[in-house]
Amino acid sequence: MRDIADLSAELLEWYDANAREMPWRTAPHARKNGVMPDPYHIWMSEIMLQQTTVAAVKEYFLKFTRLWPTVQDLANAADEDVMAAWAGLGYYARARNLLKCARVVVADHGGTFPNDHAALLKLPGIGPYTAAAVSSIAFDQAQAVLDGNVERVMSRLYRVDTPLPAAKPELMDLASALTPDLRPGDYAQAVMDLGATICTPKSPACGICPWMKHCDGRKAGDQADYPKKTPKKPKPTRHGIAYVGQREDGAFLLERRPEKGLLGGMLGWPGAEWGDVAQEAPPADTNWTPLNEDVRHTFTHFHLILQIRVAQLPMDCPGLFIAKQDFSPSDLPTVMRKCFNLAKTYMSH
DNA sequence: AACCCGGGGAC
DNA sequence: GTCCCAGGGTT
Numbered sequence: 188m189r190d191i192a193d194l195s196a197e198l199l200e201w202y203d204a205n206a207r208e209m210p211w212r213t214a215p216h217a218r219k220n221g222v223m224p225d226p227y228h229i230w231m232s233e234i235m236l237q238q239t240t241v242a243a244v245k246e247y248f249l250k251f252t253r254l255w256p257t258v259q260d261l262a263n264a265a266d267e268d269v270m271a272a273w274a275g276l277g278y279y280a281r282a283r284n285l286l287k288c289a290r291v292v293v294a295d296h297g298g299t300f301p302n303d304h305a306a307l308l309k310l311p312g313i314g315p316y317t318a319a320a321v322s323s324i325a326f327d328q329a330q331a332v333l334d335g336n337v338e339r340v341m342s343r344l345y346r347v348d349t350p351l352p353a354a355k356p357e358l359m360d361l362a363s364a365l366t367p368d369l370r371p372g373d374y375a376q377a378v379m380d381l382g383a384t385i386c387t388p389k390s391p392a393c394g395i396c397p398w399m400k401h402c403d404g405r406k407a408g409d410q411a412d413y414p415k416k417t418p419k420k421p422k423p424t425r426h427g428i429a430y431v432g433q434r435e436d437g438a439f440l441l442e443r444r445p446e447k448g449l450l451g452g453m454l455g456w457p458g459a460e461w462g463d464v465a466q467e468a469p470p471a472d473t474n475w476t477p478l479n480e481d482v483r484h485t486f487t488h489f490h491l492i493l494q495i496r497v498a499q500l501p502m503d504c505p506g507l508f509i510a511k512q513d514f515s516p517s518d519l520p521t522v523m524r525k526c527f528n529l530a531k532t533y534m535s536h
Numbered sequence: 537a538a539c540c541c542g543g544g545g546a547c
Numbered sequence: 548g549t550c551c552c553a554g555g556g557t558t
Contacts, residue, residue, distance in 0.1 A: 240552055241552090275542090335553075353537095388546095389546085419550095449541070484542095
């Protein structure tokens with residue numbers, strides 16, 4: 188038990204000297220002076236950071252907090268504005284749940300985030316990790332965070348041979364045993380910083396690791412073999428066609444995708460469902476011009492090859508048209524933006 | 537427990 | 548190309 192207290196104390200000492208700066212983070216010296224972070228900021232950053240790197244999140248976090256400075260502002264926002272602001276960040280269910288959660292916090296919690304793990308866990312888009320992160324970082328509660336970084340650190344520190352994801356309960360027990368009652372918020376950020384900057388997936392910088400002398404993996408020399416993982420399935424390739432239509436007045440023919448499923452709730456170019464073979468499904472009865480080049484894109488679990496068709500459409504063409512001055516490619520998910528970028532080189536205006 | 541769900545950077 | 552990322556929801 189003496190050893191465990193040493194571990195957290197040594198990591199906090201390292202964090203005091205090496206904490207990375209982030210727009211949502213309260214630095215350790217400020218925290219020691221009683222400054223606490225805004226729970227709204229911590230919550231928003233943690234939602235954005237799910238499966239997403241700090242570098243990618245920064246500009247989105249600044250944009251969201253500029254557009255919606257408080258959870259009340261966000262709760263009052265229009266759905267389509269939030270989805271457009273999220274475009275490009277990926278995993279769009281996060282944006283829908285972000286808005287849902289803001290509205291629940293305002294309606295059921297008086298606009299104040301609950302501070303305990305159990306209450307946070309009930310909110311949309313908040314799972315075990317995010318509940319622990321918000322309760323520890325924003326409210327200094329002794330909750331163990333277990334993300335990809337901590338899984339890697341724990342599995343190396345103790346040479347856990349059980350492969351992920353089956354090892355998660357075991358890793359959670361190890362992480363909980365290390366979480367201190369003193370400065371749990373800084374400790375949570377410290378152990379994740381350690382995984383992100385020193386205990387990296389490939390070629391970890393063990394020579395400068397504050398836990399070097401405690402690490403079983405380091406002692407055995409096989410730290411890079413952890414964590415063990417169950418092999419993943421190969422990605423299939425799907426095919427489809429995207430129709431980029433522009434009306435005589437410059438407006439674009441788009442469609443709002445269904446709330447559930449791939450790119451849910453986002454704008455996109457019309458077309459049939461993607462499959463083993465590309466299917467024609469022109470959204471207007473006119474002469475569509477196929478382009479020589481395809482759009483290629485990779486999603487979480489498949490590769491996609493999209494053929495592009497372009498056409499000029501008459502003013503009486505039915506459908507969801509967005510005026511040229513209201514159309515911004517940055518409102519589109521990346522694959523749809525790729526389609527536009529390719530099509531526009533072939534369009535006259 | 538297994539599957540679905542983006543996008544980008546490092547290698 | 549592969550792997551990874553401050554994971555959650557659904558079935």
